[in-house]
Structures are given as C-alpha cells and as structure tokens.
Amino acid sequence: MIKVENVKKRFGEEEILKGITTTFEKGKTNLIIGQSGSGKSVLLKCLIGLFKPEEGRIYYEENAIQDMDDDQQRDLREEIGMLFQGGALFDSMTIEENVMFPLRMFTKQKKSEMLGRVNEVLSRVDLNNVNKKYPAEISGGMQKRVSIARAIVNKPKYLFCDEPNSGLDPKTATLIDNLIQEITHENDITTVVVTHDMNSVMEIGEKVVLLKNGTLAWQGDKNEIFKTDNEDVTNFVYSSDLFKKIREVQLKEG
Numbered sequence: 001m002i003k004v005e006n007v008k009k010r011f012g013e014e015e016i017l018k019g020i021t022t023t024f025e026k027g028k029t030n031l032i033i034g035q036s037g038s039g040k041s042v043l044l045k046c047l048i049g050l051f052k053p054e055e056g057r058i059y060y061e062e063n064a065i066q067d068m069d070d071d072q073q074r075d076l077r078e079e080i081g082m083l084f085q086g087g088a089l090f091d092s093m094t095i096e097e098n099v100m101f102p103l104r105m106f107t108k109q110k111k112s113e114m115l116g117r118v119n120e121v122l123s124r125v126d127l128n129n130v131n132k133k134y135p136a137e138i139s140g141g142m143q144k145r146v147s148i149a150r151a152i153v154n155k156p157k158y159l160f161c162d163e164p165n166s167g168l169d170p171k172t173a174t175l176i177d178n179l180i181q182e183i184t185h186e187n188d189i190t191t192v193v194v195t196h197d198m199n200s201v202m203e204i205g206e207k208v209v210l211l212k213n214g215t216l217a218w219q220g221d222k223n224e225i226f227k228t229d230n231e232d233v234t235n236f237v238y239s240s241d242l243f244k245k246i247r248e249v250q251l252k253e254g
C-alpha cells in the first residue's frame with residue numbers, strides 16, 4: 001500500500017498539487033484520472049521520487065520516502081516497476097535485451113538465469129518467438145506487452161503505468177488493461193495507473209482517484225463512479241458523448 005498525506009507541489013509561484021491525501025491499495029489497480037493539466041503526472045512523479053513535494057509525506061507501507069536515506073531509496077527503486085507513456089523501449093536493442101535491461105541494472109544474475117526470467121515474463125504477456133526482433137518490427141500492442149514484461153521482470157511490489165493505452169485501438173487497449181489487472185492480482189502488486197480512458201475506469205477501476213486543478217475531487221471504485229452525484233465526477237465522466245448516452249439510458253431504465 002502507498003499512503004499519500006497532504007502532498008503539495010509547486011513550480012515557481014504556481015501550486016500544482018494543493019494537498020493530496022489518499023491511498024493506493026495493495027493487490028488492486030488504482031487509477032488516477034482527471035482532465036489534462038490536473039496534476040496526474042506530477043503526482044505520479046512525486047510517488048516515484050522524481051519530484052520532491054514541498055509539503056506532505058508519501059509512505060510505502062510504513063516507511064515515508066522523506067525519511068529514507070540513499071540506500072533505502074535505492075532499495076525502494078528496485079521494488080518499483082514502471083511502464084512509461086509510449087512504452088519507451090530502446091530501439092537499438094532487441095526485445096530480449098530490452099526486457100533484460102532492468103535485471104542487468106539491478107541484479108548480479110548469470111546470463112542464463114536472466115534469460116530464464118526474460119522468457120518467463122515474455123511468455124506471461126503471451127509473446128513467444130520475438131526475442132531477437134527489434135521494437136520497430138512488432139506492432140504497437142506487442143510493444144506495450146514488451147514494456148509490461150520489462151516493468152515486471154524484477155518482480156516489483158509497486159507498478160506505475162503512465163497512460164498505458166495511449167495510441168492503441170479500443171480492443172487492444174482493453175487487452176492491455178486486463179493484462180495489467182491480472183498481473184496485479186497474481187502478484188499482489190500495488191499498481192497505480194494514470195489514464196484519461198473511461199473504458200479503463202470501467203474495466204479495471206478498483207480504486208479511482210479524480211484530480212481537479214491539483215486537488216482530490218473524488219475517490220471511489222468503478223461502480224460508485226456511475227452512481228455518485230459529485231459534479232466533478234459527472235463532468236469528467238459525461239464529457240464523453242458515449243457515456244452521456246449510457247447515462248440517459250440508465251436514467252430511463254431507473
């Protein structure tokens with residue numbers, strides 16, 4: 001579990017996060033949603049220690065990042081898997097080399113051991129026989145699977161995904177969402193996903209945190225999001241025409 005307590009982050013005069021308090025739960029897919037510029041990425045960067053909040057505390061289990069020394073922060077980094085926006089695979093490396101990269105960075109395993117683990121995670125994301133290909137030689141959906149494999153190769157306790165569906169067709173996006181959720185459940189990981197995608201909210205929103213102008217406007221789960229009268233939620237959810245229509249049908253049917 002990750003606990004966020006009154007986190008404030010400013011850039012110059014502008015306060016971007018205005019005191020966020022929430023929890024991201026273990027074994028669940030926790031989603032951060034909100035309009036463009038609401039502070040989702042800044043919060044994610046605070047969580048992984050890329051930005052230092054001016055105020056507030058972020059706890060991994062019982063331990064606040066703010067109290068960790070360099071060694072403890074390095075240990076924490078090894079427990080974190082990151083799925084970057086766009087995948088961020090290294091173009092000049094094969095799929096196998098890409099997935100092996102975190103193992104080479106963080107462990108002293110033998111090559112054969114690393115290869116065993118690489119094949120295990122590639123197989124988990126249903127990718128076989130692509131080891132020697134380069135990212136440009138496989139589809140966007142497959143690249144995303146490779147990125148997931150790379151993010152989990154070190155058996156992280158915490159997984160962060162920045163817009164995992166960007167650039168994917170709806171069917172592939174749903175497959176990727178489901179894969180992230182399955183892996184979260186199987187390994188009891190605390191997963192945090194930043195997304196704009198209402199389909200993701202409906203599919204995997206086990207805990208949903210809505211940001212608005214750097215404040216926490218609402219939190220709940222995917223079922224509650226369609227029942228609440230919170231105006232910020234309805235503005236966000238029903239800014240999509242499709243969901244507006246679903247809402248009208250729901251209201252008609254009582």
Ligand SMILES: Nc1ncnc2c1ncn2[C@@H]1O[C@H](COP(=O)(O)OP(=O)(O)OP(=O)(O)O)[C@@H](O)[C@H]1O
Binds near residue numbers: 011035036037042043
């Ligand atoms: N390094 C930075 N320096 C200064 N301002 C920043 C920095 N990073 C983000 N901001 C500002 O913080 C605000 C929130 O940005 P953030 O990237 O968190 O939004 P977001 O909700 O993730 O939006 P999007 O959905 O478009 O990615 C924006 O006004 C942005 O300009």
